[in-house]
Amino acid sequence: MREPSAWRSFAVDLGCTRCDRSWPLSRPHNLCECGAPLSTRYDLAAAGASLDRETLAARPADLWRYREFLPVQSVAHQVTLGEGGTPLLELPRLAARLETGAPSPPQLLLKDESFNPTNSFKARGMAVAVSRARELGLEHLAVPSAGNAGSALAAYAARAGLRATIFMPRDTETLFVEECRAHGAQVELVDGLIHDCGAKVAAGKKSAGWFDVSTLKEPYRLEGKKTLGYELAEQLDWQLPDLIVYPTGGGTGLIGMWKAFAELRELGWIEPPLPRLCSVQAAGCAPIVRAFHAGALRAEPWENAHTFALGLRVPVAVADFLMLRALRESAGTAVAVSEAEIAAAGRELALTEGVFASPEGAATWAALRQLAAAGALRERRRIVLFNTGGWTRYAEGWRRALGLA
Ligand SMILES: *Cc1c(COP(=O)(O)O)cnc(C)c1O
Numbered sequence: 001m002r003e004p005s006a007w008r009s010f011a012v013d014l015g016c017t018r019c020d021r022s023w024p025l026s027r028p029h030n031l032c033e034c035g036a037p038l039s040t041r042y043d044l045a046a047a048g049a050s051l052d053r054e055t056l057a058a059r060p061a062d063l064w065r066y067r068e069f070l071p072v073q074s075v076a077h078q079v080t081l082g083e084g085g086t087p088l089l090e091l092p093r094l095a096a097r098l099e100t101g102a103p104s105p106p107q108l109l110l111k112d113e114s115f116n117p118t119n120s121f122k123a124r125g126m127a128v129a130v131s132r133a134r135e136l137g138l139e140h141l142a143v144p145s146a147g148n149a150g151s152a153l154a155a156y157a158a159r160a161g162l163r164a165t166i167f168m169p170r171d172t173e174t175l176f177v178e179e180c181r182a183h184g185a186q187v188e189l190v191d192g193l194i195h196d197c198g199a200k201v202a203a204g205k206k207s208a209g210w211f212d213v214s215t216l217k218e219p220y221r222l223e224g225k226k227t228l229g230y231e232l233a234e235q236l237d238w239q240l241p242d243l244i245v246y247p248t249g250g251g252t253g254l255i256g257m258w259k260a261f262a263e264l265r266e267l268g269w270i271e272p273p274l275p276r277l278c279s280v281q282a283a284g285c286a287p288i289v290r291a292f293h294a295g296a297l298r299a300e301p302w303e304n305a306h307t308f309a310l311g312l313r314v315p316v317a318v319a320d321f322l323m324l325r326a327l328r329e330s331a332g333t334a335v336a337v338s339e340a341e342i343a344a345a346g347r348e349l350a351l352t353e354g355v356f357a358s359p360e361g362a363a364t365w366a367a368l369r370q371l372a373a374a375g376a377l378r379e380r381r382r383i384v385l386f387n388t389g390g391w392t393r394y395a396e397g398w399r400r401a402l403g404l405a
């Protein structure tokens with residue numbers, strides 16, 4: 001198939017993830033009337049007829065290579081800083097340390113999302129959300145953030161010429177705050193956690209006139225995150241791993257990848273079995289892990305949440321039911337890791353494989369160690385860990401955890 005000269009997005013509408021009601025793409029949306037997140041739907045039959053995997057292979061290695069499966073309608077509105085196309089690294093030395101009970105170690109891979117603009121996978125979501133915001137004529141965006149979402153929004157808003165207001169917990173690492181301010185964003189520090197910041201965004205909507213781009217309260221960050229799944233499949237020549245271990249906060253990564261696999265199956269580009277998903281949370285804030293093991297459909301809010309893996313300090317998530325659904329549909333699991341385990345895993349990754357990860361990324365290696373000890377990896381031949389961000393903005397947290405000073 002030749003590269004289509006005029007591409008188009010094959011997005012059709014937004015569907016509610018709970019009541020299935022359809023909403024048009026032509027207007028900005030937050031949640032459905034019923035309170036659930038919206039999800040972009042595509043004409044995949046038409047997309048598959050206009051594009052194939054060989055055509056895709058010739059495109060530049062970035063997020064926009066998947067533009068047919070993204071909601072942005074015109075090239076003129078694509079706001080890019082070069083997001084996507086991150087490395088998938090082999091971790092042979094760590095793999096050899098895993099005692100799985102199988103005769104040989106599994107293939108262990110790390111998708112290193114710290115290579116994205118602003119040093120985290122939040123760039124994928126914000127690239128698409130900000131592009132759509134500009135396309136829909138929005139001028140001022142606001143977000144609650146534990147750090148990386150703020151950095152990404154600040155950078156992409158600056159790039160697009162939009163205003164950004166960011167609410168962060170007062171104890172957020174200062175580098176995140178300074179980074180956002182360097183991009184011209186208005187930063188408000190809140191005495192509380194990310195859901196308290198979210199309440200501020202919601203409360204100011206009418207008076208300040210900003211548009212809320214909170215995790216999954218806006219449909220397009222999910223589409224950007226979805227490219228994690230497309231990219232992983234493509235990098236592995238459309239042979240997905242047995243297990244994906246993912247650090248989970250608000251859930252866009254986990255839910256986005258699961259959506260990607262569903263779309264790729266419908267396109268006929270991948271075959272079952274699909275990977276099992278493992279959600280990793282910090283023991284100091286593990287609402288999804290607790291709900292998963294209790295067999296619950298929704299997660300109870302977590303009290304006194306604490307962890308230096310700031311992206312995992314999410315005590316309540318609007319899309320809890322979608323995370324739990326993805327974990328169950330994938331026959332996956334959920335694991336909580338302690339602060340000491342995260343620190344030890346971070347040190348081991350840095351010393352053994354040369355990757356100094358974010359605490360959230362380090363948590364995935366800690367979780368894999370637990371799964372191995374529980375005998376859950378015997379049949380897993382190929383495993384992918386996600387390092388969702390770099391270490392640098394967490395300088396204080398790492399200094400304390402590793403005693404570097
Ligand atoms: C936001 C964040 C997470 C959690 O991601 P979700 O998609 O919201 O679950 C994990 N790691 C890092 C580094 C983050 O910034």
Ligand SMILES: [Zn+2]
Pocket residue numbers: 016017018019020021032033034035036
């Ligand atoms: Zn609904």
